[in-house]
Amino acid sequence: MKQTxxxxxxxxxxxxxxxxxxxxxxxxxxxxxxxxxxAFDFNVxxxxxxxxxGVDKAFTFRGVGGSGARDGFLFAFELIPxxxxxxxxxxxVDGLGGLKAxxxxxxxxxxxxxxxxxxxxxxxxxxMQSTDAAAGMVKELVDAGQITDExxxxxxxxxxxxxxFITNYFxxxxxxxxxxxxxxxxxIIVMFIFKIIGANLMRLYLKIVLKKPLLGGINHDN
Amino acid sequence: xxxxxxxxxxxxxxLFIEGAKRGFTIGTTSLLPNVVxxxxxxxxxxxxxxxxxxxxxxxxxxxxxxxxGEAATILITSIMSMGGGIGVAVxxxxxxHLDATQVTMMVPAIYLIGNPVxxxxxxxxxxxxxxxxYAAIFSICLINALLSIWAMRFILMFA
Numbered sequence: 001m002k003q004t005x006x007x008x009x010x011x012x013x014x015x016x017x018x019x020x021x022x023x024x025x026x027x028x029x030x031x032x033x034x035x036x037x038x039a040f041d042f043n044v045x046x047x048x049x050x051x052x053x054g055v056d057k058a059f060t061f062r063g064v065g066g067s068g069a070r071d072g073f074l075f076a077f078e079l080i081p082x083x084x085x086x087x088x089x090x091x092x093v094d095g096l097g098g099l100k101a102x103x104x105x106x107x108x109x110x111x112x113x114x115x116x117x118x119x120x121x122x123x124x125x126x127x128m129q130s131t132d133a134a135a136g137m138v139k140e141l142v143d144a145g146q147i148t149d150e151x152x153x154x155x156x157x158x159x160x161x162x163x164x165f166i167t168n169y170f171x172x173x174x175x176x177x178x179x180x181x182x183x184x185x186x187x188i189i190v191m192f193i194f195k196i197i198g199a200n201l202m203r204l205y206l207k208i209v210l211k212k213p214l215l216g217g218i219n220h221d222n
Numbered sequence: 223x224x225x226x227x228x229x230x231x232x233x234x235x236x237l238f239i240e241g242a243k244r245g246f247t248i249g250t251t252s253l254l255p256n257v258v259x260x261x262x263x264x265x266x267x268x269x270x271x272x273x274x275x276x277x278x279x280x281x282x283x284x285x286x287x288x289x290x291g292e293a294a295t296i297l298i299t300s301i302m303s304m305g306g307g308i309g310v311a312v313x314x315x316x317x318x319h320l321d322a323t324q325v326t327m328m329v330p331a332i333y334l335i336g337n338p339v340x341x342x343x344x345x346x347x348x349x350x351x352x353x354x355x356y357a358a359i360f361s362i363c364l365i366n367a368l369l370s371i372w373a374m375r376f377i378l379m380f381a
Contacts, residue, residue, distance in 0.1 A: 067268075067317070072261025072309075075316060076254040083253055084245035091241025092234055131341065135348035142350065153355040160345040161363040162333040169333060171248045172305040175257065175312050181326045182374075182381045190330040190373055194366040198334075201362045202355075209358075 011104050015097025019105075022093045028183030042089075042184055043177065046082050082174040090170055099128070114158055114199045116151050124158060131163040150206050157202035162191040252305060260299070260309025264317065267295070273319070287371045289327070292319045296328055297367070300335040307332035327374040331367040338363065 021040070024030065030037045031044065038044050051058035062074040093099065107121040114124070120141060127134035138155055141147045147155070162168075169188060177184055232240070267273035273292055281291030292314055300307030311328060314320040336345075338360050346356060 067261075068265040069258050069262050071316070072258040072313065073254065075261070075312065076249075076257035079253060079257070080246065080249035083249040084242045087245030087248065088238040088240075088242035091244070092237045094241075095232060095237035096234070131344050132348055135345045138349040149352050152349060153351055153359065156346055156349050156351050157359050157362050159349075160338075160341045160359060161336040161366045162330070163336055163341060163345055165333055168304050171245070172253055172256065172308040173329065173333075175253065175308050176315075176325055176329060179315065179322045179325070180329065181322050182377060186377060186381075187329045187333075187374075190370055190377070191333055194330065194334050194370050194373070197369070198362045198366045201365065202358060205358050205362075 009100065009104055011101045012097045015101035018093045018096035018098030019101040022089070022098055023185065025089065026184040026188070028185070031183075042086070046085055046177070049078065076175075079175045082177055083171055086170040086174050086177075090166070099125075102128075113196050114154065115203055116155055116199075117147060119146050120151075120155055124155065127159045127163060128166040129164055130167065131159070134159055134163075150210075153206065154199050154202045158195050158199035161195050161198045165191050165195075256303070256305035257309040257312065260306055260313045263299075264295075264310060264313040268317070277319075287327070287368075288375060289324055289371070290319065293324060293328065296332060297335065300332045300337065300367075302337060302339045304333055304337050307335070307337075323378060326378060327371050330370040330374060334363060334367040334370050336363040 024040050025042050025045075028041060028043070030039075031041045049060045051060060060078070062071070062078055066074065103121070103125040106125060107118065110121050110124055111118045114120075120138070123134050123137035123141065126137060135156070138147075138152055138159070142149065142152050165188065169191070173187070180187075264273065267276070273295070276295060277291035279291060280294035284291050284293050287293075296307050296311045296314065299310045308329075311320070311325050311332065315322065315325045342356070346359065351359065
């Protein structure tokens, strides 16, 4: 098995620092602060396009009143810097061990919340970034007899809803970052909470409709 | 461990450039085509008058979330693709069918629906989920999405 035991997982101190900085960057806490702290805000770093002076008003290069593919192209063109910046930052955080720090911090939380064995934590963490890789890891766990068919359905209920939410949100979601009315981190937290709610709805469904007792990861824990 | 190797071989600037390159690729090969497609879809719906019709037909349902009927197109597109759902959302925003509050409310829902058209193969298929549980899993995704719109509406009251 390729599973890494969480207790032996080495997280460098830079990992925790990178994870903390990432949370600050995307939380928007410093968006309206004055002075140097402003540098810790995603939208401040993303900046703004220059304005082209019109007769009455100044516009960005996209202008106003466009429609169809042409307007869509220029609009998407405006969004690309945000995606470049977001994925650049996420890669720095990952490279410094920030996602490993997230894994270490989340493993003890996920197990009681989902009611599945601790060994599944790695697959569920991988699901933050990849749909396919995480689903493949779940399959391996079932094949190796580490989890049951019902537990697989509970885990997949968690995984498929908002699958690869970090990757997907920071790539396509960047399209709404500039005009969204909540800090960038808020939808991530909402998605994470509902993923957990979804898994528990599946537990409830299995228990009530199919009358399958769930072991809650206690009897065959590793 | 791969992470350790990366930190040893690459400094922060290299890491940023590596991620930024991926961002450029995703931006140009995924986000841009998705947004252009969404703008064209919305254009077709506008020109044919279908958007107005969807707006009227779906308005009693979408009113439950305080959203106009047109917002249903975002949820329908999200069933096929998350990027497409976001694209439709920004298109409806730029064409003034939805305001910033309404788009913000729908952001988590677009992802929570979990594009079942793709994930039936990519997530459930790969993991080999018991087909008897498929309906329940997809229903749960939909429930998650619909509940999240209310949750976001609640959060927006304090934002």
